[in-house]
Amino acid sequence: MQGFGQGLAFKKIASKRRAVLGRIKMKNITKLGAVSALSLVLGASAAFAENIKIAFIDPLSGPFASTGTNGLHQFEFAADYMVNAKGGLLGGDQMEIVAFDNKISPKESLIQLQVAIDQGIRYIAQGNSSGVANALTEAVDKHNKRNPDSRVLFLNYAAVDPALTNEKCNFWHFRFDANADIKMDALTDVIAQDEGIKKVYLIGQDYSFGKAVAAAANKMLGEKRPDIEIVGDELHPIGKVKDFTPYARKIVSSGADAVITGNWGADMLGLGKSVIENGFTGPIYTYYAAGSGITGAFGESGKGRIRLISQGGINPIATDEARATYEAFEAKYPEGNIDQSRIFNVIGMLAEAITEAGTATDVVAVASKLEGMEYDSMWGGKIFMRPQDHQAIQDMHVGVHTNEGLDFDYDNSGFGVLTESTVEMASMDSPTTCEMKRP
Amino acid sequence: MDLILVNLIDGLVTGLLLFMLSAGLTLIFSMMGVLNFAHASFYMLGAYFAYQISLALGFWMGLLIAPIVVGVLGAGVERYGLRRVHQYGHVPELIFTFGLALLIEEMVQFIWGKNQMAYSVPEVLNFTAFAISGNSIPAYKIFMIFISVAIFIGLLYILTKTRVGMIIQAALSYPRTVEALGHNVPLIFMGVFGVGTALAGLAGVIAGPVLGTFPGMAFVLGSIVFVTIVIGGLGSLWGALVASLLIGWITTFAKSYNIEMEDVLNAIGISTPENLSDSVFRDFWSLTSPQIADILPYILMVLILIFRPAGLFGKRQS
Amino acid sequence: MSTPALELIGLKKSFGKAEIIRGIDLSIGKAERHAIIGPNGAGKSTLFNLITARFAPTAGTVKLHGENLAGLEPFQINRKGLSRSFQITNIFPAMTVFENVRCALLWSQGYKYSFWHLVNSKRDLTEGAEAILDQINLLERRNLPAGTLSYAEQRALEIGITIAGGADVIMLDEPTAGMSNTETDYITDLILKVTAGKTLIMVEHDMGVVFGLADRISVLVYGEIIATGKPADVRADARVQEAYLGAALEAEH
């Protein structure tokens, strides 16, 4: 067989997860015995000292693995394409993504965080599940307090619980996605302009995020369109509902003109399909009805019905750079989607901050540069990392599920999300309860 | 009133689907005394196989072939796995099926990946059969009811009217005697296991397009199937039917009507505490029936086991 | 006359429509050895199960030392001093012989549900168990899993477990069933030895054992006691002759 060890390992620029892991495995085998493997796996850091490593801690196995794997691909691709292919940072340092499977478990995430820190990693990226994000941000805060020599930054690219940038905020946490309140703010701005909507039905999963969405919708609709009647406000058990038909019946019977839901994953698909199937004809405003097979599974039935609030729309594509990037990504991952374009912003902003700070190891310096950064995203618009709470402020788009006028589809289904309206720098001046403590 | 009718139909669909799963499970239990934790996994396999077949040969061939493939697989599992573990006793058997469920889920992910499959209702059935005051009843649901009822009648006929059914019934209660009469009891066991899993597979084939075909579909349904047969009484086909319909209707109606805990408690004479928002029980007071609809069957099961351990129609205790 | 050790008054049991025990009155005195005989299907084991609350009677009462046992669970009856063996060997097969006997001693030695005593360090338990093993001649088999013993040894062990708790009323259900002659003799001697001074109630098929052991005999036929008395009297009883001969004739046809 061709090629052994180091030469090839470095030929690939950004770390290929399996390549790294393969090398770890090699050490496993040579020593034999689980116990020695333990120390070696955990201590295997010396070889990559020059690389700037980002630990990607998200589910890579289990029911949420598809979202996690897709996110990992976007991170790896972004690091390669935006940083390494352009010569790296600080005079040639490569950016490397090291994947850790947290099985969407807070406990596993904390273990993997410790492993990552021991490997000398200073940047932690995570996004799936606010529960995990909450566990990580607290653990990072405590770790940085207790171990000033090995401080780390937490780059949250998708967990949207408002608390993370409010009462639970800390200096080490940066959120690149809009939080649930910002999304709802933008969404209700759009709904407010639609005179046809008189009755709205709110439905969500019965946990903190679902409740936050409902509370925000109630509050903001009440402020912006007091004439809109909330005809339903309900929560269903998360991940336990087999058949959404009864909920759909209620929605239809309520005479609602629009549905708002924060559901994700199978709960999103199940609810959406059922609502459409049982005769609802109005728009369904969602947070997460795109990519990861959901767009493909909705297909024709969701056309013109499903609407999505998100940042960084890809239809129409904003810049030539973005188009080239997406095409390169599709060439590499024909099955994949760039459904979290903010990941590219994470890499871009981190790279800029490291360059400005002139160091990748002093995370306080890097964090100080990230704070207040204004970044021109290739997906359009500016990203402003608000220093008060480390919440990224950016343009928000409401798009529609369709197969017409698309630059890029999702799930190779011919369907995708086409931006209908945009709220620029959404919630720029929204209040925060964060009391940022800087080191 | 109209909504009640609609809910009755929806609950019937859910209940009958559950019955197709629980019928096989309860047959397997009464034969072999083992609760097959992997039963819902065969349901999942049914959906995935049918999806794969439907890509090449269309939905109807999937409906025909997939359950057979699942049944053959099930029989293989009995012959080469369960029969071996059988000698160690019931607990290892149960744990074997538990492990099998995990393994099947991993295998499905290995083969088909982790995303939702675009397995959908065939065009012929993709229309609204009729509507009751704005609530459309899709034709596919009528089709599901039809299939389930046909299966139930067929099963009942085979078990009570045919010679094979007689032998199976006898083997349920007196395996030794039946063996002594010259019947191949292990073969009967394998057959029943195969048929039971094929039924689960069939349920998967027809449920996949409406409830989604994804690696977690077995987990979502897994334990509720047990709940069904425990409530109905282990080993009782009628019990399984009644419990399935009961669960179907209870969950459907609980989801359809917002009954609030506060109202219930007030109605039975407990008044709302004054400063509810500070109370540690605030979440309890604000419970609504849709919130807990899908855990109602568990409450029902625990209550039944406490007061009538044999279940509604069961004869044996454990 | 003092209170009988065990008294049955109008005891009845039906399973569905079938009446298995049709009203039994029986009084067994202290330190008496009483055998219950009867043809197959007469309800002997059912009677045992009624007395020990394995089944609940349809009607009637069971009194132990004058105390009504109605509504008590088997373990409560056991604590009142009644212990039994089973027709089918009923021991703890996975435990050692020694442990089998020691478990039988725990309650009577007052350890109850305690979790602050360590059984291994209790000399009363060890010595008590060894004394019983000595009595039933299984001392050498002490550390074997009980399930590996021979059939006769397992029966002996069961008798040992039954008497270990120090109960003064011992009920044995066919202790010699399925044994060879030498084994039967061995068990008979054993029973004589270990039940000395205790009330013994046994169901037995082997007439040799019955007439060798019992002070009094009751004959149970179709759920009724047709005769009770000294062995010689029972042997001479016409109805008993008829019942047994009748059964034997039926069996020939």
Add this chain to the structure above:
Amino acid sequence: MTVSDPKHDVPEGARYKEQITTDPSKPAQRMRAGSMTMTLAPWLIAILVLVFLPAVFTNNSALTIMNQMSITIVFALAYNMLLGQGGMLSFGHAVYAGVGGFACMHIMNMSDFFESIPLVILPIFGGLFGMGLAMIVGSFSTRSAGTVFAMISLGVGELIAACSVIIVAFFGGEEGISGDRTYAQPFFGVEFLQQIEVYYLTIAWLVISAVLMYLWSRTPVGRMANAVRDNPERAEFLGYSSRWVRYYSFIASGFFCGIAGGLFAINYEILTEENLNTTSSGVILLVTFLGGVGFFFGPIIGAIAFTLLQTVLSLSTELWAFYAGVLFVATVMFFPGGLAGLIMMHVPAFKLGKSSGLVMPYLKTLLPGAIGVLGLAALVEMTFHFRHAATGDDEMTLFWTTFNSHDVLPWVIAIAITVIGLGIAKVTAPSLKEAWNEANTAGGAS
């Protein structure tokens, strides 16, 4: 097979007679007589190893993983008090550990009280709460063993897990409840800022709990738990109520589960819904069975093996859960005694002084067998890579070799290794069997 391990579901003794071919009077046989005999030496060795392990594994992540192992060990041992010793199969046991842990988190957040107690006693509160819950649930669930018990445990487990996202006041919803262990009163100046300090706290509790649980199995109620497991009816006629025996076992198990939950709270400083859900309950069943329910130390081995699989193997391959599943099913099918049963199978040969005769046959069979299995795993990995890797990412690295998964040669080599490895193992298997029988037969030439 020559030797069987204690199985609580054996209806009567007959099976044992068939299975044990060795001379039954040999003392080695005592080990499998349902008792879990152990001497003092293994305990001392284990404590020494635990104390000096951090000298070998110095980094924090190793400590974190060892802490995780310790917690899992306590939990699995507590679970085995039911499954192994009491014959009760629980499908919702995570809730006892979880509720104990949540209670500890709440105590951590009661700053006045928490500042007045040393952190080291916190797990006791977890234990008490776990025990309290067990007292409530056990009062109706332990009435019978078997299916009824299993199903009630499943139902109650599901209910409490569902409550965890609904009853936010106690369970904190999806975020869970978090706190800071360092606010406790310093314990001889130790504030538990560092992992190493937490490690020693954890292993101290591990040793205390393990010893107590072992001693429990030697008490009257512990012995009767075994008796009730094997033959509840007979136990009733010995003066013991099966139900009360089961109830006491259940409560004790709940207590030690709560201890495990308390240790979890100290280690992670956060408890979430995952501490209660059915997946966690399932995992602890797997862990315990993998290790072996028939021996006291079985769950310990299971916990170590599973934690390594979960944290270390998952770093190496996405397919770790697949391998874990295969391992588990294979264990149930071929070694129902679990890993501990596998180890204890060798005791007779060892006691007979014939274990050395097994070394060569083992090497001849297991070495090629292991290579064959690794070849098989390589094929699985290659198939997975072939199907799911990104376009252009044809290269993969496996067993320190980087190659193109779309070439034919690697496939040929992997298949060859698999076939040859398994083939040799199959050929040499009969002689291993022979050697095994020989090693387990008393007397004869040795």
